[in-house]
Amino acid sequence: MTDETNHTQFESGHTVARRYRRRGRAVLAVAVLTGVALALALQAFAGRSALSDVRASANEALALQAATVTGILEKYRLLPPLLARREDIAGLFDRPWAEENRAEAARKAIEIAGFSGAKDVVFADAEGRIFASARKIYDRSSVQETTLFEAAGQGRLGRETRSLDADERAYVFASAVRREDKVAGVIAVYVRFDQIEATWALTAMPIVVTGPEGVIFLGNRPEWQLKSLHGGAEPLLEPAGGATGDLFRAPDGGLVIQAVRHLPLLDWRLHVLADHAPVTEARWLAGVIGLLVAALMGITGWFMVKRAEAVNLRMRRDRASALRLERLVRDRTRALSETNASLAREVDERTRTEEQLRRTQKELVQSAKLAALGQMSATLSHEYNQPLAAIRTYADNAQAFLERGREQPARDALSRIAGLTERMSELSRTLLGFARKPGTAISDVRLSAVVDEALLLAGPRAKKAGIMIRRTDVDGDLVVRGGRVRLTQVVVNLVNNAIDALSGIGTDRATADPEIRISAHAHDGDVALVIADNGPGLAPGDQEAVFEPFYSTKGVGEGIGIGLSIVYTIVKDLGGRIEAGESDMGGARFSVILQAGDRVRETGDSALAQAGT
Template identity: 40%
Template sequence: MKRAQKRQLAYRVRIAAALVFVAVALGLVWLTGLTSRNIVMAEVRTRSEATLAVQSAVLERLLDKFRLMSPLLARGPEAAAVVTGRDLELARQVAALTAGMSGAEEVWFLDANGRPIASSLENGQSIAKRGATAIPQAFRQAQQGQLGRELLPGTPSRPANYVFASPIRDPNGQIGVLAVRVSLDDIEQAWALTKDPIVALDAAGRVVVTNVPEWRGRLIRDLSPETHLAGPSTSNMLSDLTGLSVPGRTRSHLDLSTRLPVLGWDVLTFADTTEAKRQSGRAMVIAFLLAVIAAGILWIVLNRRRELARKIRHDRLAALRLERRVQTRTAELRKTNMRLEQEVAERLQAEDDLRRAQADLVQAAKMATLGKMSAALSHEYNQPLAAIRSDAEIAEMLIARGTPDKALGNLTRIGNMVARMAEIARTLKGFSRKSGTDVRPVSLRQVIDEALLMVMPEVKRSGVALTTDLEDETLVVAGGRIRLEQVVVNLLANAIDAIKHRENPAISLHVLRDGGFAVLIVRDNGPGIDQEALPQIFEPFFTTKDSGAGLGLGLSIAYKIVHDFAGTLTARNRPERGAEFELRLPLAEGAILAAE
């Protein structure tokens, strides 16, 4: 019963947590969209304000230029001469030159009664022929001695014009009016480079200048039925304007305006906020997807935690069962462990004893080799000693006769023979000591020379013809000098044993380089190796010699030493006759030679 209540409570907690997570996720999605929209709207507002300031300044600069030009031309002597003299040709030239140099659409002269005198245009586009009726407001202001201004509204097919009129005077008073008509088409062309709609409104709210030709001459309230301007004098920053009738599209816009006090106009721009809303929507979608991914990850984590808790409970129950079984066998395991520890200690001791025995066997094999060569070594020592004694006696006689210079040759021979005996003794001493286990760069030529020094007495005593062919004398291999000497001595000693009772016994020793290996080949002209014995030739205690003639360890020890140096030692029979042993060792190129 309690377990069912716990499960129901856990289910309710999970439902409540899921609802809280959904609420938080929705809040984060809404907050993300709102923040993104505010950021993008701020960027749109900043860009639109800059555009509005620039385009308003373009409009003001254009009209300011012609506002100043009209009074200056009216005060010039040419204007008075045109009105008083009624010289139509001069009037046309002055008007055309002024319009051409200033960029005005039209320049014309009126008399005091408003009748046209001459115009820079002679085609149908001129409004001068209508006289003062074409610009009644500007003409009236000019007659009053002011700078006359008047807007000529445009239509969707024709841009608007702005007229400046200035009085022309002579010493007797006002005699006429100079009018300058400026086309606002240049302003609209400049505004056309801006992607957002821009309009200039007069005091009545009519579109005067715009980069949307369809709006030209229309009231702003006709363009935005849901939102109207605040009146003729509005200059405040308007809020969002929705439902604006932009040709070919219906979107939401941000309406910004600025006031041109000199003209009494308002310049507005409608910044498109569709992209801001689109980016806000994308941000909300991304936030929603992240929330879904987070929910999935959270669900996976919680599910794995439930599985882990279930597994822990199961493992705990299993552990309790096992603990009872373990308690019953603890005593038996303790006894078994004690026996195992004793066996391990005995095995470690046996391994240590085996290693020492192996080392003693290697040393015994080396001493056995020296023992076999002892007779030859004794002869090698006795012969120099007899020669030393004879040379010493001769030198003593020569010195006694008063000819010490003749005794110098005898003394030199004595020194050479002593040096040779010392070299033999040094080599024997090094060979007889126990070798180390380090692997170092070793000169193969040095190893061969010292091995030959030890076996040469036996070679001479046995009458063996020994030839050497050292193709490359600079080979350096990775190994131990003393152990390699033992290998070479064992190979040569086995060859001598195999052929010393043969007729014309001969041994050849060859050294060559084969790729990254140094190769040493020892050949003899003996009977060779029996085919049945060849697979066992490197096994310990295997020998083909007579009983008591050898232990069968020489080749086995040599084989082990070579493999310790990552090399190979192989044996085979020669086709002509005799046996051949090939030793391959990896080169240690560029290494510094080290003494063992």
């Protein structure tokens, strides 16, 4: 390609165009020859494939319909022998022409035909004369006129095809009735053909049955009944060739492929005629596809030649343009490299800033917890001083009891001292757990344990302020997804916020009969923790703004406005949400909606303490 390109740089445009025109004509000639050869090859292949499919379809239909015919006739094959052995029916042949016997025989024939679905049931005497039948279709004929009587007399099952006309066609099974080792008569069961033809009515392919003479007596083409299919003066099908001799021309002029099966027990031949049109259509379609493929190849080759010509003619112009483009790309690349370096520096700086922001946020959350502990320190010290004073008193009492030799009162005093120390230990553990930095793991946490810890921390402050905290409907089995320390901080912050509002911080006066209610319930597959009070409540404009950082309704020096913002951040990190509104007591209501965990009861508080921080 390089040598040809260098050569065309020294040729005139007219010479280049003439050379490529010759190439284009050669491509079109090759495309025409290829199209003819490809069309013929595809036609032969598609014809063989379609013919094989049509034959397979015809053979499949042939096997199915053969099974259908034999299945329907097999149902009636054993009926005449069974009837001939019935004593109540055989007794009718003792005096067949007696009036009462004929009436009874007719009644039984009608009953048997009705139950079995046969076309007719016929009782004939020893001479073949019919003395009773179910539908009187064949009463004017004699069974002795057929081979049925002879076969029945020999102890065999007689069978024969009866075709009185195109409408009265049936297959007959006959068996002899013997009385005292003599043939007393014949029972014949006529099987209707309309049952078989009904199963073929929805089949598009012609299906016919011929007897030994080649005459059609059964099929789904009524106009072909009682006509010769192949032989005779006017056969319905004319041979049309074919490699296997199965191609014929139908009466309507179309070509059909014949599949034949001999039914030896019936001495019938079952014919299925499949339409040859799919083979012709497949050959025609394959030829068209071959020509289209060749045309596409020719057009593609022509355009490739024209494209190569255009490329060669533009080569000299493009070379100059390429040199200018290279210089432009070099300049742009230098500018982009400088821009990328600047962006990399900005990304690094933003990453450091975000990391610093996250650290500051964690420190702010921890500071808020420590501030809450400082706010509750006075009441918590009272919670320690009371047990200490009681311990001193019980210790003095125990010493006095021991000096007097009264051991049982001394043991009681020591037991009370142990209970008080356990209470102080639990308070210390709660304070230490609340003060440490929370982790980030999320696990199942029992909600009642979280509320217990929060009330252990915030309860003394509420008690000192004269505020009643009512805990209602906090089911011990409610489990949420979260961290125990972080959820405890959420409840502590919300309770402290309610205590501030009820104590008059940020308002003109304290609330009379202050009350805080804590409840929890299942909520649309989640768990909702509700903390409500009867304080002054929130203004409509403050219900969304209270969760913003540094937003506060309190006075100067009474708060910095980060408590509810921290609550919002923690709940969001745990995959939940918090909503503010008006409580049914007239004050504020905060609903913390968390993901529900497994509703299982932990075996102990130690297991809950390890469930996550």
